[in-house]
Amino acid sequence: MLIDRKKQHLDIVLGGVPVSATIGAGFDAIRFEHVALPEIDMSDIDLSTRFLGKEISAPFLVSSMTGGAEKAELINHNIAIACEAIGIPFAVGSQRVAIDTDADWGMNRALRRLAPSVPILANIGAAQLNTGYGIDQARRAVEMIDADALIIHLNPLQEAVQPEGDRNWAGLTGRIGELCAALHVPLVVKEVGAAISPTVAARLINLGVTIIDVAGAGGTSWAAVEAARARTPAEAAVASAFADWGQPTARAISSLRQAQPDIFIIGSGGVRNGVDAAKALRLGADLVGQAASVLRSATVSPEDVINHFEVMTAQLRVACFCTGSSNIAQLRSARLEAAPFTV
Structure with a gap:
């Protein structure tokens, strides 16, 4: 049942069914002020940064995307080979x-053998912490792929909208705290397309x-995915809303960076290209994820x-050049303006 559901998810996302959120990611509402005289050599722009104690070539992360489907082995191996070649981190699916x-x-x-030098992130669902998962399963998830986090x-x-969904979320905050205290690697908490608010x-x-x-919202909508695999019109109507x-x-x-100046932020959800990535970094992301x-x-292939x-x-390099930014730190100070401009 679980394996079938994961396969359905993968097939829907790959199959051309419209599953993007009907709300945009918000990057089109802002633009960079163009610097017509950059005063830098584009070839000297440094996009490298550090993540989980390792140097990475650019502030990108291949976000979690696959779970237990048959295609997952091919997908994960292709990603691992590519990320090692490029020098960027990746996260596995559930x-x-x-x-x-x-x-x-x-x-x-x-x-890990395919990607010995880049950060790899393991992944389990918070809901499973109320269905028998605990520190033993969390450690197993990390150890089975020799993950860095x-x-x-x-x-x-x-x-909530999945017919087989786990809907008992009572007490999960405390259980996440227990994992934080007991786990030997950092804990990353992420949403899957609806955003984590500053309050949470x-x-x-x-x-x-x-x-x-x-x-955040703007990329794949898992409500839309569940609507596509709904068993009845009523289930589809609930999910699609x-x-x-x-x-x-x-x-x-932006909201999280303003509220928490020191937290490490991964910005993902509807990042379409390197210009969106540049805007995400300018708004406060330390790393930008795509799935x-x-x-x-x-x-297809690595x-x-x-x-x-x-x-x-x-x-991303062109965006840095045209904002006069020699590195990611300078990009974070580039001037922004609202778009579109109207008279």
């Missing part, structure tokens, strides 16, 4: 199938969470994933 069954679908130490993903909307972030930070992926639920990614990044936009490339991020990197 490891629930690998933990609960004998099939790991590529969620094993082969990923563990993601706990928050998906209450998806669980403050609760997580008080528990000891130091990395938050806002994963929430296709625009959540805060746009741009707003979520669905990488997924199709990941089903070279396709590499090509995708070469374009992203080139676009």
Whole structure:
């Protein structure tokens, strides 16, 4: 049942069914002030940064996207090979199938052998902490892929509209806190497309969470995905009503950075290109994540994933050049203006 559901999710996202959020990510509402005299050499622009104690070539993350489907092994291996070649981190999808069954679908130490030098992030769902998961399962998720950190993903909307969803979320804050205290690697908490608000972030930070992926609205809508796989018109109607639920990614990044100046923020959700990535970094993200936009490339070959991020990197570099920014730190001070401008 779980494996079938994961396969359906992957097939829907890859199959051309409209599952993007009906609300934009918010990046089109802002633009950079163009610097016509940059006074820098574009070839000297440094896009490197550090994440989880490791140097990475650019502020990109391949976000969690696959779970227990048969294609997951191919996808994860292609991503691992590509990320090692590029020098950027990646996160695996939910490891629930690998933990609960004998099939790991590529969620094993082969990923670390393919990507020995970049950060790898493990992943389990918060809802599973109320269905028997605890520190043992969390450690297993980390150890099975030799991960540098563990993601706990928050998906209450998806669980609420999914026929098989786990809807008991009582007491999860405390259980996340227990993992924070007991786990030997950093805990990352992320949403899956509706954003983490500053209010919720403050609760997580008080528990000891130091990395938050806002994963705002504007990319894949898991409510729309669940509407596409609904068994009845009524189920589809309930799920589809929430296709625009959540805060746009741009707003979520900005709000969280203003509220929590020191927290490490991953900005994901509807990041379409390197210009969007530049805007996310300017608004306060430390790293920019992409999932669905990488997924199709990941089903083809490592070279396709590499090509995708070469374009992203080139676009980000041009954005830095045309704002007079020699590095990511300077980009964070580039001037922004509202768009579109009207008289």
